[in-house]
Amino acid sequence: MRIALGVSYNGQAYSGWQSQLSGNTVQDHLEAALGRFATHKVATTCAGRTDAGVHGLMQVVHFDTELQRTPSSWVRGTNAFLPPDIAVQWAQPVPEEFHSRFSATARRYAYVLLQSPVRPSVDAGRVGWVFYPMNGGAMERAASYLLGEHDFTSFRASACQAKSPIKTMQRIAITRRGPAAPLHEDERSDLHHFTPCYWRFEFEANAFLHHMIRNIMGCLIAVGQGNQEPEWMLDVLAARSRDAAAPTFSPAGLYFLGPVYDEKWGLPTRTAAYDWLP
Structure with a gap:
């Protein structure tokens, strides 16, 4: 059986x-x-x-x-x-x-990111970390360019064994938990001028390439922190080159939420482990 x-x-x-x-x-x-x-x-x-x-x-x-x-x-x-x-x-x-x-008809991942002037402690290894505030609207615009069927070569690790870099991104959702006051330009020298918060990024696609989400996260963070414009994501996609994208981000905050199956199999869609995730 x-x-x-x-x-x-x-x-x-x-x-x-x-x-x-x-x-x-x-x-x-x-x-x-x-x-x-x-x-x-x-x-x-x-x-x-x-x-x-x-x-x-x-x-x-x-x-x-x-x-x-x-x-x-x-x-x-x-x-x-x-x-x-x-x-x-x-x-x-x-x-x-x-x-x-x-x-499986699709797969889902989440990335949990701590935005804080101080590195993680009790949740070290369970969240990614950035110490500058990020612009959620800019990241959402950048993420929108990844929806649909694309050649994701620019986000593919060199060791990836997938037969094709063409995947269909069905959903990206970005949410923030907790307050976060953006810094003014003249406050960047004092990182304690903002309140820590968590960001949660959810991805759903028919399949993912090796390091695909961590490479996308690197690009979204670059946009969120103002180092790139949202439209830069289009250039990265079009380049079809790993060199065009941001460095691979930490694995610490990445969670495999699970596969998506047809209802005919009658399998659970979540576990109790979901409940603590920010």
Whole structure:
């Protein structure tokens, strides 16, 4: 039988999702835990790989097994063998034609960014950080140029293995939580003239390239801080060259929100891990 799992994890301690010889990946730990619970080797397939330092709020995996257990047993039994920063959130039997990757119609990510004159402390590793205020309207205009089908080569890492750089960006939403008074030009020498806040960027696309969101974030921040005009995003897209875009931004605030599936599969659309995210 085929089982689907929803998995959440804090990616700070791991070398990304995909199994490596080091054994220090989320997939390595999950498969080891599943193997101990099921008493046989378990190979998982995920909806979308994440890099080192990137977090997952609802990674979806599937695997095949002959072991008959209730969904709650799969959750509690597997979690008993997982480290505290990885947890199975739900389990559900699915038809054999379900595939965690190929059945997904879209994927969703969020980037959480702290705008503060002081670096993160209690949320270090869980948020990105900028120490100058940003213009939300300018970032929204820049982001609007990325919607639709485009060649995203300028936002693609050199190690990307995707067959095509052409992807369809379906949604980008930018919201701010907490007050943030913009600096006047003559106040930039004193970074304590504004109140810290969080920015949340949400992205949904049919698929993403390696480092695509982190490279887009670098460009949006450049626009938000006034270093580039919003229309610069059009030039970056048109260049189809990684050299045209801003440097890759930190993985710390990046979260895989999960894949989007057709309702016919009857799978959950979110996990409890969503609730704390700014």
